[in-house]
Amino acid sequence: MVYRALRHDRRMLGFAVFPLVFSLHQFVEGVVWWSLERPFEGDEFFRYLYTMIAFLVWPVLTPFAATLAETDARRERLWAGMCGCGALLALYLAVQLAGADGIDVSVVKHSLAYDPGFERPPLIADIAYLALTVVPLVCFDNRALRLFGASVFLTFVYALLHNRAAWYSLWCMSAAMFSLIISFGIRDGARSRYDEVNPSMS
Numbered sequence: 001m002v003y004r005a006l007r008h009d010r011r012m013l014g015f016a017v018f019p020l021v022f023s024l025h026q027f028v029e030g031v032v033w034w035s036l037e038r039p040f041e042g043d044e045f046f047r048y049l050y051t052m053i054a055f056l057v058w059p060v061l062t063p064f065a066a067t068l069a070e071t072d073a074r075r076e077r078l079w080a081g082m083c084g085c086g087a088l089l090a091l092y093l094a095v096q097l098a099g100a101d102g103i104d105v106s107v108v109k110h111s112l113a114y115d116p117g118f119e120r121p122p123l124i125a126d127i128a129y130l131a132l133t134v135v136p137l138v139c140f141d142n143r144a145l146r147l148f149g150a151s152v153f154l155t156f157v158y159a160l161l162h163n164r165a166a167w168y169s170l171w172c173m174s175a176a177m178f179s180l181i182i183s184f185g186i187r188d189g190a191r192s193r194y195d196e197v198n199p200s201m202s
Contacts, residue, residue, distance in 0.1 A: 012186045014065025015145065021061065022176035025053045029169065032105060032112060047103040051114055054168050055093040059086035059132040066136035079136055086132045089125065096121065111166035111173075130156065144185035151178040 002016045028050045035043035063082035070076040101117030134156070137149025155174035159167040 009186060011069045011071075014061065014068040015182050016186060018061075018065070018182055019176075019179045021053065021057060022172070022179050025050065025172055026176055028053065029112060029173075036105065036107070044102065047105055047114065048097065051097065051103055051116060052094075054172060055097065056090040059089050059129055062086070062133045063136045066140055069140070069142075072141070075139075075141075082132055082136060085128065089128055089132065092125070093121070106165075108165040109163045111163055112169045113166035114169065142185045144181050144183075148178055148181040148185065151175070151181065 002013065002020065028046050031043075031046045032050055035046065060083060063079045063086050066079040067076055067083055070079055096118045097116060099118060103117065104115040106113050106115070130153075134149055134153045137145055137152060140146060140149070152175050155178070156167075156171050159170040159174065163170050
């Protein structure tokens with residue numbers, strides 16, 4: 001997918017790395033699963049790494065990818081502003097994680113529930129996180145990305161209702177499955193760029 005973006009539409013590179021990040025995230029969680037059955041020295045590093053990707057990467061990467069790909073100046077400024085907000089939220093969560101007293105992990109309904117050892121962030125932080133990871137997708141001028149964004153939001157609702165204790169593990173796994181939709185977004189983006197450059201041929 002990254003190769004396709006490099007070849008056809010470099011503006012979509014930010015979105016093209018989503019499946020790679022999802023793959024890394026799921027690999028890390030696989031190690032966490034393994035460590036529950038067979039603990040090993042340093043296994044808590046993978047708990048922290050999984051949580052860091054969930055807390056710190058997505059609220060920044062999603063609006064950043066939208067900023068990189070956007071062609072409308074007003075929306076580009078909006079996504080850039082959201083990227084700044086995502087960086088502030090990530091910094092806040094990073095400070096919380098740095099002071100955490102470890103991360104407890106348990107199995108709840110066949111998913112992993114991560115419980116970082118810090119005081120739960122206020123509700124506004126949860127709302128901001130959801131907005132930063134969903135709005136740039138559902139409002140982006142690309143059909144496939146809007147479909148992916150809708151899938152991300154619906155899987156969030158499903159995860160919260162079905163397994164609240166392990167919601168972000170279940171949410172990330174479900175979103176990873178739908179991330180292949182992004183490949184169609186890169187194709188659509190390349191086609192729209194071609195139409196802009198060659199309007200007489202469209």
